[in-house]
Amino acid sequence: MHVHLRDGPMCKLITPTVRSGGIAICYVMPNLVPPVTTKQQVVEYHAKLQSLAPKTTFLMTLYLSKDLTPELLEECAGLIHGIKCYPAGVTTNSKYGVDPNDFSAFYPLFAKMQELGLVLNLHGEKPSTKEEGDDINVINAEPRFLPALRKLHDDFPKLKIVLEHCTTHEAIDLVRELNQDVKAGDEIYVAATITAHHLYLIIDNWAGNPINFCKPVAKFQKDRKSLIAAATSGEPWFFFGSDSAPHPIHTKQVHVGVCAGVYTQSDAVSYVAEIFDKEGKLQNLPKFIGSNGISYYGLDKTILDKHGDESVWLVERKNKVSMVIGNSDVNVVPFKAGDELKYTVEWRPNSKT
Amino acid sequence: MHVHLRDGPMCKLITPTVRSGGIAICYVMPNLVPPVTTKQQVVEYHAKLQSLAPKTTFLMTLYLSKDLTPELLEECAGLIHGIKCYPAGVTTNSKYGVDPNDFSAFYPLFAKMQELGLVLNLHGEKPSTKEEGDDINVINAEPRFLPALRKLHDDFPKLKIVLEHCTTHEAIDLVRELNQDVKAGDEIYVAATITAHHLYLIIDNWAGNPINFCKPVAKFQKDRKSLIAAATSGEPWFFFGSDSAPHPIHTKQVHVGVCAGVYTQSDAVSYVAEIFDKEGKLQNLPKFIGSNGISYYGLDKTILDKHGDESVWLVERKNKVSMVIGNSDVNVVPFKAGDELKYTVEWRPNSKT
Numbered sequence: 001m002h003v004h005l006r007d008g009p010m011c012k013l014i015t016p017t018v019r020s021g022g023i024a025i026c027y028v029m030p031n032l033v034p035p036v037t038t039k040q041q042v043v044e045y046h047a048k049l050q051s052l053a054p055k056t057t058f059l060m061t062l063y064l065s066k067d068l069t070p071e072l073l074e075e076c077a078g079l080i081h082g083i084k085c086y087p088a089g090v091t092t093n094s095k096y097g098v099d100p101n102d103f104s105a106f107y108p109l110f111a112k113m114q115e116l117g118l119v120l121n122l123h124g125e126k127p128s129t130k131e132e133g134d135d136i137n138v139i140n141a142e143p144r145f146l147p148a149l150r151k152l153h154d155d156f157p158k159l160k161i162v163l164e165h166c167t168t169h170e171a172i173d174l175v176r177e178l179n180q181d182v183k184a185g186d187e188i189y190v191a192a193t194i195t196a197h198h199l200y201l202i203i204d205n206w207a208g209n210p211i212n213f214c215k216p217v218a219k220f221q222k223d224r225k226s227l228i229a230a231a232t233s234g235e236p237w238f239f240f241g242s243d244s245a246p247h248p249i250h251t252k253q254v255h256v257g258v259c260a261g262v263y264t265q266s267d268a269v270s271y272v273a274e275i276f277d278k279e280g281k282l283q284n285l286p287k288f289i290g291s292n293g294i295s296y297y298g299l300d301k302t303i304l305d306k307h308g309d310e311s312v313w314l315v316e317r318k319n320k321v322s323m324v325i326g327n328s329d330v331n332v333v334p335f336k337a338g339d340e341l342k343y344t345v346e347w348r349p350n351s352k353t
Numbered sequence: 354m355h356v357h358l359r360d361g362p363m364c365k366l367i368t369p370t371v372r373s374g375g376i377a378i379c380y381v382m383p384n385l386v387p388p389v390t391t392k393q394q395v396v397e398y399h400a401k402l403q404s405l406a407p408k409t410t411f412l413m414t415l416y417l418s419k420d421l422t423p424e425l426l427e428e429c430a431g432l433i434h435g436i437k438c439y440p441a442g443v444t445t446n447s448k449y450g451v452d453p454n455d456f457s458a459f460y461p462l463f464a465k466m467q468e469l470g471l472v473l474n475l476h477g478e479k480p481s482t483k484e485e486g487d488d489i490n491v492i493n494a495e496p497r498f499l500p501a502l503r504k505l506h507d508d509f510p511k512l513k514i515v516l517e518h519c520t521t522h523e524a525i526d527l528v529r530e531l532n533q534d535v536k537a538g539d540e541i542y543v544a545a546t547i548t549a550h551h552l553y554l555i556i557d558n559w560a561g562n563p564i565n566f567c568k569p570v571a572k573f574q575k576d577r578k579s580l581i582a583a584a585t586s587g588e589p590w591f592f593f594g595s596d597s598a599p600h601p602i603h604t605k606q607v608h609v610g611v612c613a614g615v616y617t618q619s620d621a622v623s624y625v626a627e628i629f630d631k632e633g634k635l636q637n638l639p640k641f642i643g644s645n646g647i648s649y650y651g652l653d654k655t656i657l658d659k660h661g662d663e664s665v666w667l668v669e670r671k672n673k674v675s676m677v678i679g680n681s682d683v684n685v686v687p688f689k690a691g692d693e694l695k696y697t698v699e700w701r702p703n704s705k706t
Binding site for chain 1: 481488490491492555556557559560561562563564566570573574575602605606607608609610611612613686
C-alpha cells in the first residue's frame with residue numbers, strides 16, 4: 001500500500017516485480033520528476049503502469065502541492081485513491097513538498113478529501129534543522145511530526161489519514177491511541193503502514209551501508225520491536241506498505257548525496273513472512289499484507305472483480321535474494337542482496353466451486 | 354595527538370600533510386595490518402614516517418593485545434608514549450582488539466604502564482550488539498563505555514588515560530567530573546581528545562554521506578555543542594586529536610561496508626580555528642591544538658629541542674579545501690572538500706633573541 005515505481009527505464013524494470021514479489025494491488029507514489037499533480041499525469045502514468053503489468057491493480061495518488069484545488073479533486077475522484085504529502089526536503093524528490101509546521105493552507109483541500117473519501121498519505125517527518133535551535137534530526141524527525149498528525153485528526157476526524165512507513169515506537173503508540181475507541185466494524189480513519197526493511201534494520205545497519213539508507217531512517221531495537229509487534233498483531237490499523245524505493249546502483253555508490261530508499265518489491269512478501277514466522281505469527285500475515293489495507297481502502301469489491309480467479313501462496317522454499325536486478329539500462333541492488341530467505345511466493349488459480 | 358598515517362602508498366601521501374596542516378608533533382595510531390605490537394615494528398614504522406617527513410615529530414604507540422607483555426613495555430619504554438586500546442570490531446582494523454567488558458586480563462600491563470608513565474589511549478565504545486538484549490548501537494556505544502573508563506581510573510588512579518575522539522556530552526561531563534579535584538599544576542591523569550570533524554558534524558551529516566562516516570559516529574547538536582564548549586574552554590584535560598583517518602576514495606564509494614574515517618590532516622588547524630573564531634575563542638586555540646596536549650604528554654622539552662626554531666602561524670586568508678588529494682596510486686577526499694575555510698597556516702622561523 002505504498003510503492004515507488006518511478007518512470008523511465010527504472011519503471012519498466014520494477015513495475016512487473018510487484019506481482020512477482022507477491023502483491024496484486026499496489027498504491028503508487030506520485031514523487032516523479034515533475035511530481036504527479038494533474039489529472040492528465042494520473043491518467044497517463046496509470047496507463048503506462050497497466051501496460052507494463054496488466055494483471056496488477058495500480059491505485060493512483062496525487063502529490064500534495066499548491067497546484068491542487070478542490071475542483072481538481074472532484075475531477076480526479078474516480079481516478080485516484082489519495083494524496084501523498086511530502087514535507088519539503090526530507091526525501092527523494094520532495095522539494096516540491098509542503099511545510100508540515102502549518103497545514104492550514106491545505107485545509108480547504110482536506111475538507112474536500114474528507115467529503116470525497118480520499119486518503120491523506122503522510123510522510124511523517126519534520127524537516128531537519130540545519131543549525132542549533134529546535135534541533136530536529138533524522139532520529140527525532142518522526143516523533144516531532146506526531147503532534148501534527150494528532151492535530152490533523154482532531155481537525156478532520158473523518159478524514160482518512162495514513163502515517164506512512166512509520167519507524168518509531170512513538171508513532172506506533174499514537175496510532176494505537178487514536179484508534180482506542182474504534183470498535184469492530186467501525187470505519188478506521190487513522191492507520192499506519194510499516195515497511196519490510198524497517199522490520200529488519202536499526203541505525204547500525206545503515207551506518208556505513210548506503211544500500212540500507214532510507215527516509216525515515218531505521219532507528220533502534222526498541223523501535224524495531226515495536227514495529228514487529230504492531231505488524232504481527234493483526235490490529236486493523238497497521239498494514240504493509242513496502243515503500244520500496246529503487247535507485248540505480250551508481251547513485252548508492254557515492255561518497256556524498258546517497259539517494260534515500262531501499263528496494264524490496266521483488267521479494268516483498270518473503271521478507272515480511274520471515275519475520276512473522278520468527279514471531280510465530282504467520283497466521284496474521286494475510287491481515288498485514290492483505291485484508292487490513294484492503295478494508296481500509298474499501299477495496300473488497302476490487303479484489304473480487306479483478307483478482308478473484310487467483311491467489312498468491314506462501315511457499316516454504318529457500319530463495320536467494322538476487323545480488324542485483326537489472327538490464328543494460330539500469331541496475332538496482334535489492335534489500336538483503338545475496339541472503340537466503342526461507343519463503344517464496346507462487347501465484348495459483350483459485351479452484352472453482 | 355591522534356592520527357592515522359597508515360602504511361603503503363597512503364602513508365607516503367598523507368604523512369607530509371601533518372606539517373602542511375599546521376602540526377609539528379603527532380601521536381601515531383598503531384592499527385596497521387598487522388597491528389603494531391612489537392619493538393621492531395615500532396622502530397621500523399617510526400623510521401619510515403621520519404624519512405617521509407623529517408621535520409615532524411612522531412610519537413609512537415603499540416596496539417593493545419594479548420601479544421603485549423610487561424617485559425616488552427620495559428623494552429619499548431623509550432620508543433613509545435602509549436598504547437592504544439581498540440574494542441574488537443568497532444572501527445577500522447580493530448578486529449585484533451579487546452573486549453571492553455572485561456579489562457582484567459590487561460591489569461598487569463596497566464600496572465606496568467602506570468609505573469612507566471605510558472599513556473592508555475582508549476577508543477571508548479562498546480561493540481554493538483547485533484541482536485536484542487542489551488541493545489548497544491552506534492549512538493549509545495560511547496555512553497555505555499564510560500563506566501569502564503570510570504572503573505579503570507578508580508583501579509589505576511595514576512595511570513594516564515585518554516578517552517580518544519569523544520563525541521557525546523556524557524563523555525565530556527565525565528572527563529570534567531574525574532578532574533574536578535585537580536588544581537593548577539597537578540598532574541592530569543584523565544584527558545580526552547576531540548577531533549576537528551566532530552566540531553562540525555551531527556548524525557544528519559553522515560546519513561547518506563559516507564565521506565562523513567566515522568567511528569564513533571557524530572551524534573546530535575547537544576553533543577556537538579558540548580564538544581565545542583569543551584574544546585574552546587581552555588581546560589587542560591581537553592585537547593586536539595584529529596583522528597584523521599584516510600581511506601582511498603573507492604572504499605567510500607560503495608553501497609555496503611563503507612570504511613569508517615574522516616581525513617582532516619591537511620587542513621587540521623584551519624578547520625579547528627574556524628570553529629574557535631565563530632565562538633569568539635581564538636585566544637584558546639593554542640591551548641587546544643598545542644600546550645594542553647604537550648603538557649599532558651610531558652613534551653615541553655621536545656618542543657624546545659626539536660621545534661624551537663620555527664612556529665606555525667594562523668593566517669586569515671581564504672583557503673579552499675581540495676576536492677581530492679592524491680596521486681596515481683591513491684586518492685583521498687578530505688573533509689569539507691571544496692568548501693572555503695577562513696584561515697590557513699604558515700610555518701615561519703622564530704626570530705632570534
